[in-house]
Every structure is written in structure tokens, then in C-alpha cells.
Amino acid sequence: MKKVKFCERCVESSERFVGSITFNDKKEDKKTLTSFNNNVCSACLYFDYKSKVDWKEREKELSDLLNKHRRKDGYYDVLVPGSGGKDSRFVAHILKTKYKMNPLTCTWAPHAYTEIGWKNFQSWINSGLDNILITPDGKVHRKLTKLSFKNLLHPFQPFAIGQSVIPIKIALEKKINLIVYGDNQAEVGVGGNLFSFNDKYRNILLQSYNKFEDIHLSGFSIKELEEEHKISRKFLNLYIPARQEEIEKNNIEAIKMPYFLNYNPQSNFYYAMEHTNFEVNPEGRSEGTYTKYSSLDDKIDGLHYYTWFIKTGRGRTTEDAGLEIRNKIITREEGIALVKKYDGEFPKKYFKEILEYLNINEDEFNEIIDKFRPNHLWKKNNSKWELLQAVWK
Numbered sequence: 001m002k003k004v005k006f007c008e009r010c011v012e013s014s015e016r017f018v019g020s021i022t023f024n025d026k027k028e029d030k031k032t033l034t035s036f037n038n039n040v041c042s043a044c045l046y047f048d049y050k051s052k053v054d055w056k057e058r059e060k061e062l063s064d065l066l067n068k069h070r071r072k073d074g075y076y077d078v079l080v081p082g083s084g085g086k087d088s089r090f091v092a093h094i095l096k097t098k099y100k101m102n103p104l105t106c107t108w109a110p111h112a113y114t115e116i117g118w119k120n121f122q123s124w125i126n127s128g129l130d131n132i133l134i135t136p137d138g139k140v141h142r143k144l145t146k147l148s149f150k151n152l153l154h155p156f157q158p159f160a161i162g163q164s165v166i167p168i169k170i171a172l173e174k175k176i177n178l179i180v181y182g183d184n185q186a187e188v189g190v191g192g193n194l195f196s197f198n199d200k201y202r203n204i205l206l207q208s209y210n211k212f213e214d215i216h217l218s219g220f221s222i223k224e225l226e227e228e229h230k231i232s233r234k235f236l237n238l239y240i241p242a243r244q245e246e247i248e249k250n251n252i253e254a255i256k257m258p259y260f261l262n263y264n265p266q267s268n269f270y271y272a273m274e275h276t277n278f279e280v281n282p283e284g285r286s287e288g289t290y291t292k293y294s295s296l297d298d299k300i301d302g303l304h305y306y307t308w309f310i311k312t313g314r315g316r317t318t319e320d321a322g323l324e325i326r327n328k329i330i331t332r333e334e335g336i337a338l339v340k341k342y343d344g345e346f347p348k349k350y351f352k353e354i355l356e357y358l359n360i361n362e363d364e365f366n367e368i369i370d371k372f373r374p375n376h377l378w379k380k381n382n383s384k385w386e387l388l389q390a391v392w393k
């Protein structure tokens with residue numbers, strides 16, 4: 001049986017999406033890390049690296065970059081994509097107030113706004129920002145989400161594709177050459193892999209395409225979507241990336257703020273509450289985790305994290321606890337107890353609405369879910385699924 005490796009410092013496992021968390025030796029480590037240990041995940045190693053960064057130097061680098069893009073004609077000089085969660089709020093606010101930039105914000109709408117998500121989105125804009133909200137064709141988005149759920153157990157994929165594609169297209173259209181991302185995705189692991197220790201981490205790789213045939217959505221090519229699933233190409237514009245040559249020609253640069261400024265999810269949360277009226281989940285913690293301040297906007301969020309848990313045995317609590325352990329907000333022991341208690345909790349709050357949205361019944365739902373349970377992670381005992389390898393076992 002394939003053995004899952006758990007980080008000895010946090011609660012992360014080797015099952016996190018391929019390429020995002022690594023435990024392997026890589027050449028890049030040795031340049032920046034003094035103590036390499038392959039029982040420690042790359043996200044934790046990244047925090048070792050962070051503790052050695054000269055943050056004053058980095059802020060100077062930020063300031064120079066902003067000065068390069070700053071405009072005097074009153075037009076927008078920076079684009080901040082975001083949902084109005086704590087990270088995008090923090091970044092847009094400091095760009096405007098501390099660095100005196102003129103940001104335009106843009107938002108790719110969730111599948112279905114939660115009440116608190118919509119309220120926070122509104123208060124974000126009301127804190128003094130221009131925003132472009134892009135909402136995809138509801139019928140098409142729903143079809144793609146269903147296909148993606150059935151085909152990849154990834155109901156979030158069409159949303160995630162739009163999220164990475166839309167800002168670049170807005171930047172091109174509005175002729176804004178700098179895009180600044182505030183999320184801590186990188187610090188969770190996505191960019192926290194070992195390749196991130198070098199300077200490439202400063203910039204985000206922009207989604208683009210060279211050959212149209214290479215574009216895939218919900219696991220299908222555009223041709224397959226047209227021919228087999230009757231979704232016409234003309235309804236897919238929002239999901240099609242910009243051309244590589246167009247991005248290069250326009251010198252669009254996209255950066256991640258956590259490269260320049262040393263902040264953590266909790267400090268952003270306090271900042272967002274104090275300066276922009278950010279509100280936490282009024283019902284307390286979100287399903288599948290113990291936190292009440294992250295990923296609150298979309299009714300489908302809970303399902304998204306649940307599908308992770310099915311496919312990898314680690315869910316939303318692992319993600320949140322890992323990040324909080326690295327930021328010394330909680331201890332590893334506390335993290336393990338939280339993972340045991342909340343990870344993989346079934347998202348029942350919006351379950352009925354989700355079944356309706358996906359246009360499937362509960363039996364079909366369970367059948368799809370069970371098809372994606374890897375053998376080395378799941379075993380059925382007396383009609384109940386048991387997780388075989390966990391950080392708390």
C-alpha cells in the first residue's frame with residue numbers, strides 16, 4: 001500500500017496535489033536553506049527561508065516596482081483581483097492608502113454568493129474602491145461545474161479557471177500593466193513548493209495559451225465540449241485564456257504580495273476588520289474547519305474542500321491548521337486534534353442546494369464521490385468508509 005508521509009512540523013501530507021507540496025530533495029533548497037530535512041514539507045521549509053529574508057529590502061523592491069508603474073494621468077495603475085476576502089482587502093487597501101496607487105479591483109463571481117460573502121463584497125467596494133464584477137452565464141457555468149464534478153471530482157475547476165484567466169484579460173483590455181495578488185495561496189503550498197525559493201516566486205505565471213487545441217475545461221477539449229456536450233464555443237469566452245504573445249507584447253506583470261511583505265492570515269484578518277469592515281462568518285466556524293474568516297463567499301466552498309478530502313485524505317482543516325502552525329498561531333498538537341475533529345466534515349448546510357445546482361440526486365452524488373476514493377486512503381467497513389492514513393492515527 002502506498003504510504004502517506006506526514007510533515008513532522010505541521011499536519012500536511014504528501015497527498016496534497018502533485019507538485020504543490022514536496023518532501024523531496026531538490027537542488028534549489030541548498031542555495032537558501034541551511035537545514036534540509038526531508039521529513040519536513042516544502043511549505044514549512046519555505047517558512048524557514050522566510051525567516052531569513054531581509055523584509056526591508058523586499059519592501060524597497062516593492063516600492064521601486066510600484067513607482068515604475070505609477071501613473072500621473074489619474075488612470076488606474078494596478079489591478080487587484082479578489083473576492084473581497086481578508087487578503088485582497090488588505091492588499092487593495094494598503095496599495096491605495098500607504099503606497100498611494102490607484103487600484104482597480106476585479107472579482108470573478110462565485111457560483112452562488114452566501115449572505116456573508118455578498119455583504120463582505122459590498123463592504124469591500126464601499127471601503128473606497130472601483131470594481132469590475134464578472135459573472136459567467138449561469139447555465140453554461142452550471143453545466144461545466146457538473147461535468148467537472150462527474151469527470152474530475154473537481155466542482156471548483158471552471159471557477160478556478162475563470163479566476164486565473166479573467167484578471168489578465170481585464171488588465172489587457174484596460175491597459176493596466178501590473179496585477180497584484182494578495183492571497184496566501186503561495187504560503188499554503190501551491191507556490192510554496194521548492195521551486196518557489198528562488199526569485200521566480202515574486203511573479204505569478206500568467207495563464208495563457210499557444211495552441212487552441214490545448215485548452216481544456218472540466219477535463220474536455222473545446223471540441224469535445226461542443227460535439228459531445230453541446231456547449232458552443234461562443235459561450236466559453238470567459239474561460240479561454242489570453243494568448244501568450246499578447247501578454248508578452250503588453251508587458252503585463254503579475255506579482256504576489258506575500259513575496260514583498262511579511263504578513264499572515266491572522267494579521268490580514270485583523271487589518272481587514274479594522275480598516276474595511278470585514279465580517280466573519282456569523283455562524284461561527286465554517287463547515288469542515290475550525291476557522292471563521294476564510295473562504296466564506298461561495299455556497300459551493302464546502303463541497304470543494306470535501307472533494308479534496310475524498311481524493312487526498314486531507315481537507316480544509318489540514319490546510320488551515322498547516323498555515324496557522326507555520327505562523328505559530330497554534331501548535332502542532334492543537335493542529336492534529338483539530339484535523340481529527342473537523343477535517344472531512346460533510347458539507348450539509350447547502351447540500352440540497354448543491355444537488356439542485358448540479359442537477360443530480362443523492363445516490364448519484366454518492367456514487368461519484370465513492371468512485372474517486374483512492375484504495376490506499378479508503379476502506380469500507382460495514383458500509384462505512386474509514387480513512388486509513390491520517391496525521392492523528
Ligand SMILES: [Zn+2]
Nearest residue numbers: 007010041044
Ligand atoms: Zn509542514
